[in-house]
Amino acid sequence: MPEPTPADALDRMRRQVRAVRWRRNLHELQRALYHLIATLAGAAATLVVLALRTAPGPFAAATWAVAAATLLLAAWLAGALVRRWLSPARAPLWIDARSGLEGRLATALELGHRGAAGAPFFPLLVEDNARRLPTWRPERLLPDGLPSGAFAGALAAVGVFLLVLLLAPWLRPGAAPVASSEVTGDEPVRGHIVIARRAGRQAGESVLAPFAEPDEDDERSALSRLPDALQERIQARLWGEDREPARRAMERAERGHSPGPEGGAPPADRLADTSEPEERWAVVRKAPRGARPAPGATAAASAGETPTDGSATPAADGERGGEAGAHQAAAGAGTGSDPNLFGAASAERAARERFDLPLAARVRAQGGAHEAPSPGEAPAPAPDAHPDLGERQRRDAPVPRMRVPPVYEAAVRAVFAHRASEEAP
Amino acid sequence: MTPTVAEAAIRDFQDTFTAVRREIGKVVVGHEHAIDTILGAFFAGGHVLIEGVPGIGKTLIVRSLAETLNLTFNRVQFTVDLMPADITGTRVINEGAAGRREFVFVPGPVFAHVLLADEINRATPKTQSALLEAMAEQQVTVAGTSYPLAPPFFVLATLNPIEMEGTYQLPEAQLDRFLFKVGLDYPSADELERILAETTAADLPAVRPVLARETAAERVEVLKHLVRQVLVAPHMERHVAALVRATVPAAGQLPEAMARYVTYGSSPRGGQALILGAKVTALLAGRPHITFEDVERVALPALCHRLVMSYAAEAAGVGAAQVVEGVLASARRARA
Numbered sequence: 001m002p003e004p005t006p007a008d009a010l011d012r013m014r015r016q017v018r019a020v021r022w023r024r025n026l027h028e029l030q031r032a033l034y035h036l037i038a039t040l041a042g043a044a045a046t047l048v049v050l051a052l053r054t055a056p057g058p059f060a061a062a063t064w065a066v067a068a069a070t071l072l073l074a075a076w077l078a079g080a081l082v083r084r085w086l087s088p089a090r091a092p093l094w095i096d097a098r099s100g101l102e103g104r105l106a107t108a109l110e111l112g113h114r115g116a117a118g119a120p121f122f123p124l125l126v127e128d129n130a131r132r133l134p135t136w137r138p139e140r141l142l143p144d145g146l147p148s149g150a151f152a153g154a155l156a157a158v159g160v161f162l163l164v165l166l167l168a169p170w171l172r173p174g175a176a177p178v179a180s181s182e183v184t185g186d187e188p189v190r191g192h193i194v195i196a197r198r199a200g201r202q203a204g205e206s207v208l209a210p211f212a213e214p215d216e217d218d219e220r221s222a223l224s225r226l227p228d229a230l231q232e233r234i235q236a237r238l239w240g241e242d243r244e245p246a247r248r249a250m251e252r253a254e255r256g257h258s259p260g261p262e263g264g265a266p267p268a269d270r271l272a273d274t275s276e277p278e279e280r281w282a283v284v285r286k287a288p289r290g291a292r293p294a295p296g297a298t299a300a301a302s303a304g305e306t307p308t309d310g311s312a313t314p315a316a317d318g319e320r321g322g323e324a325g326a327h328q329a330a331a332g333a334g335t336g337s338d339p340n341l342f343g344a345a346s347a348e349r350a351a352r353e354r355f356d357l358p359l360a361a362r363v364r365a366q367g368g369a370h371e372a373p374s375p376g377e378a379p380a381p382a383p384d385a386h387p388d389l390g391e392r393q394r395r396d397a398p399v400p401r402m403r404v405p406p407v408y409e410a411a412v413r414a415v416f417a418h419r420a421s422e423e424a425p
Numbered sequence: 426m427t428p429t430v431a432e433a434a435i436r437d438f439q440d441t442f443t444a445v446r447r448e449i450g451k452v453v454v455g456h457e458h459a460i461d462t463i464l465g466a467f468f469a470g471g472h473v474l475i476e477g478v479p480g481i482g483k484t485l486i487v488r489s490l491a492e493t494l495n496l497t498f499n500r501v502q503f504t505v506d507l508m509p510a511d512i513t514g515t516r517v518i519n520e521g522a523a524g525r526r527e528f529v530f531v532p533g534p535v536f537a538h539v540l541l542a543d544e545i546n547r548a549t550p551k552t553q554s555a556l557l558e559a560m561a562e563q564q565v566t567v568a569g570t571s572y573p574l575a576p577p578f579f580v581l582a583t584l585n586p587i588e589m590e591g592t593y594q595l596p597e598a599q600l601d602r603f604l605f606k607v608g609l610d611y612p613s614a615d616e617l618e619r620i621l622a623e624t625t626a627a628d629l630p631a632v633r634p635v636l637a638r639e640t641a642a643e644r645v646e647v648l649k650h651l652v653r654q655v656l657v658a659p660h661m662e663r664h665v666a667a668l669v670r671a672t673v674p675a676a677g678q679l680p681e682a683m684a685r686y687v688t689y690g691s692s693p694r695g696g697q698a699l700i701l702g703a704k705v706t707a708l709l710a711g712r713p714h715i716t717f718e719d720v721e722r723v724a725l726p727a728l729c730h731r732l733v734m735s736y737a738a739e740a741a742g743v744g745a746a747q748v749v750e751g752v753l754a755s756a757r758r759a760r761a
């Protein structure tokens with residue numbers, strides 16, 4: 001039997017190096033993949049928990065933070081994969097270092113490529129390498145076909161994610177019901193402010209909806225609306241129709257308010273609290289008894305706008321029905337009073353801006369208005385004879401003005417309006 | 426060369442080296458690393474510069490080496506009035522038997538296999554350059570005639586780091602011709618006790634020649650040739666080139682903190698010294714090829730004296746060894 005030549009031995013070494021390289025690169029690829037899965041699953045679980053437990057503001061910040069961290073981690077994983085990837089040139093050196101071959105393999109292969117077979121020591125080097133071939137077989141060098149640690153990590157992360165999905169119904173914050181009603185054709189109760197919610201995004205809408213049709217009033221970019229859409233989407237998927245109360249509770253929690261003992265704040269408070277651009281609130285006042293609401297008045301009221309059907313002049317409305325429009329005297333202010341009692345209307349201002357409402361006028365909350373006395377009954381004491389100031393507010397240092405979003409301007413005007421017909425005796 | 430023959434040759438080199446090392450160790454106490462470095466330079470075909478205070482065994486090491494290898498040995502004490510002819514030799518008028526007078530070349534002490542140039546920095550640059558020509562060219566030129574030096578030719582020069590007055594520092598170009606520079610430290614307490622005991626006894630230790638006088642030079646040349654045959658892979662050449670390049674501030678590979686301490690980096694001779702030294706180390710390890718570790722082992726003696734340090738380095742107390750260590754550490758990190 002002929003003795004194997006150095007060329008044969010070199011061929012065997014090259015084949016084995018290729019096998020090791022394949023095995024190692026496959027191993028690294030799997031490891032990177034499992035790490036990526038673990039990262040994505042962890043990020044998804046975090047986002048789901050945050051979507052279910054936090055208010056939109058913190059959720060948006062957390063979403064971007066998680067997205068940035070995930071991107072960074074993914075980039076780091078890709079970099080690590082590139083660093084650990086064995087190129088044909090690096091493979092012999094890696095095997096040398098891993099198997100303690102002291103550079104024998106790399107030297108033999110490189111010099112073999114260079115054609116140094118005639119060097120006096122080369123046959124000795126090749127023979128030495130051939131003797132050591134079994135010490136670095138692929139199975140011996142990389143005994144684990146599967147990166148078990150990374151695989152377990154990925155499995156655990158996916159498990160956590162699934163667990164979060166399973167526990168989603170229990171992650172709903174305890175939300176007290178908020179009295180609200182959708183704007184419909186039903187007549188609201190006289191003398192009460194009815195909070196009407198504009199139709200927002202429905203549960204079935206796409207997450208990418210904010211890119212497609214931005215809200216006219218919302219000046220934020222489509223990218224900045226994405227977290228809101230994502231949160232709503234997650235809540236819709238996991239909570240379905242029950243998500244609204246929880247969502248409002250989270251919003252109140254974000255502002256540091258807790259639900260009242262009776263389960264909801266007064267309507268005026270709710271007006272001030274609602275900052276969600278997708279949920280505009282407006283005041284719908286019932287028309288005087290016997291009068292039919294003007295066509296489109298409900299919709300206009302729901303959008304916080306003054307009716308523009310031209311059925312009556314605003315001044316006449318103010319005199320007759322107590323309604324007051326923009327740039328008009330508030331109802332009940334009397335003909336001699338300042339028609340611009342609360343300052344210039346700010347309908348053209350941005351939705352998230354505030355305007356200053358002077359509170360020098362005596363406050364008469366609509367919600368606290370008493371019904372007109374029945375014939376023969378004594379009238380109720382004037383409710384705004386003593387303005388309902390805050391408990392700690394000193395009478396000699398009243399808050400002269402407060403900042404109100406323009407979208408609530410109509411409601412606030414209505415609340416603070418003085419009407420001669422309802423003045424207390 | 427078949428694998429069996431190659432293995433036998435490597436084993437012969439190891440045996441000879443070990444025997445010489447052992448014989449020198451009989452008379453020189455301590456300095457094991459320095460002796461290994463000097464022997465490595467000897468078999469690599471280079472010359473060595475030793476720096477050390479007087480009385481720590483510089484001359485003894487060189488003389489023992491020559492005696493062990495059974496090679497001719499000369500010693501020149503360099504002084505300020507030493508002339509080039511005192512080293513290379515000179516032409517004298519000689520009267521022949523017929524009464525005819527002719528110039529005859531009388532070889533100087535440089536004509537030996539092993540030359541100890543003691544305190545080389547005390548001679549004038551002109552005299553130093555006479556020796557350095559012999560080191561580089563393996564020949565001397567006197568009156569226009571070149572006289573080759575018989576191989577092997579090994580110069581071991583010493584520098585005294587104290588008493589610097591009236592000395593002529595070796596220019597960098599001349600320092601570069603030494604393969605390695607070795608520093609000899611003071612012996613430790615144990616070594617000092619052994620030195621005192623062995624050098625003051627009635628029977629002084631003596632070395633025994635390892636090689637036969639008739640074949641010594643030839644054998645040494647064979648061993649030196651064997652060193653040259655050690656394999657160097659392309660990746661090792663790249664590594665050594667990168668190391669040498671990394672010492673050059675203009676290359677921009679030195680860290681900013683280190684770059685300001687180095688005025689000039691190593692020359693390509695530094696790379697040659699690294700590879701030749703690594704080859705000896707590889708043979709001693711029984712390997713026919715060099716590794717990263719072999720290069721690292723000889724990096725300090727091969728590179729330190731080739732770096733020209735700045736005044737900032739002197740002021741900060743930063744030595745060339747620290748720079749070379751930093752370069753090696755960077756290379757190690759890059760490999761990992």
